[in-house]
């Protein structure tokens with residue numbers, strides 16, 4: 001079974017201008033925004049994203065952290081100009097949103113008695129919350145490895161607890177909550193008890209995704225990773241987010257990729273800044289890029 005659905009070109013290219021319905025402070029760095037955007041909410045799948053236009057500031061990519069009924073949510077870490085401008089907005093203020101964009105996670109056909117291992121690191125947690133909710137609704141057993149730098153930056157611990165997860169293992173870099181370590185250490189902890197997963201779905205800093213891929217080499221568990229690259233158009237036109245010689249674009253063929261298809265790509269090696277200049281990815285850096 002696949003949860004991917006075709007893009008709706010009208011909402012991918014032309015923003016829906018819509019008021020913010022609710023803003024919730026989730027951590028000192030993260031706020032969750034709820035919007036009314038039925039054409040996006042009705043077809044969005046976990047791992048897809050939206051281009052969010054902040055009038056007078058910028059348009060930036062944001063993963064969908066939930067979609068239900070006519071409402072869609074995204075969760076913003078304050079890192080620079082656009083995200084700071086977003087954090088200042090209140091219910092009633094207007095935003096433009098285009099989407100849902102890209103290809104999300106593909107749930108495997110459900111092999112009886114198997115589960116999914118979802119791994120979320122810091123800034124990568126929003127799409128994993130949406131994936132966990134959808135996977136449970138689809139009938140999978142779900143284990144989540146959730147990591148952050150400190151306990152106060154642990155995102156969505158409460159919403160994850162409210163889901164009927166089979167296991168939730170938390171890790172913090174400073175050991176202020178759960179295991180001391182990263183979400184990859186939390187995943188290793190889960191794998192010690194049970195390695196019978198149909199797939200692993202992950203989002204977070206690229207160093208974390210590289211380490212998770214290394215860990216999963218020891219297990220026959222297919223891994224899908226959601227990548228982050230600097231985006232301009234968000235719909236495959238400008239080529240800014242190309243990650244390999246085949247011309248695959250993170251905004252169009254991704255942001256979720258089967259890690260096996262990333263062997264000869266920039267994954268874990270190169271990223272680009274807003275000017276297009278390439279910079280090496282530091283695979284030992286497990287903090288969020290932005």
Ligand SMILES: Cc1cc2nc3c(=O)[nH]c(=O)nc-3n(C[C@H](O)[C@H](O)[C@H](O)COP(=O)(O)OP(=O)(O)OC[C@H]3O[C@@H](n4cnc5c(N)ncnc54)[C@H](O)[C@@H]3O)c2cc1C
Pocket residue numbers: 049058060061062063064074075076077078079080081082083084123126127227228229230231255271273274289290
């Ligand atoms: C598919 C996708 C989904 C995303 N989902 C979310 C989400 O759910 N929540 C969230 O908070 N953020 C998400 N991001 C990241 C978010 O888009 C950036 O943090 C945002 O664009 C930064 O804008 P800014 O103007 O505030 O910061 P800027 O001033 O533009 O940048 C601040 C710093 O972050 C770096 N940076 C900015 N964007 C990126 C990037 N894409 N990759 C690497 N470095 C970058 C800049 O080089 C700079 O050092 C996502 C990005 C992508 C590509």
Ligand code: FES
Pocket residue numbers: 230231232233234235236237238239240241242249250251252
């Ligand atoms: S951002 Fe333009 S092709 Fe991906």
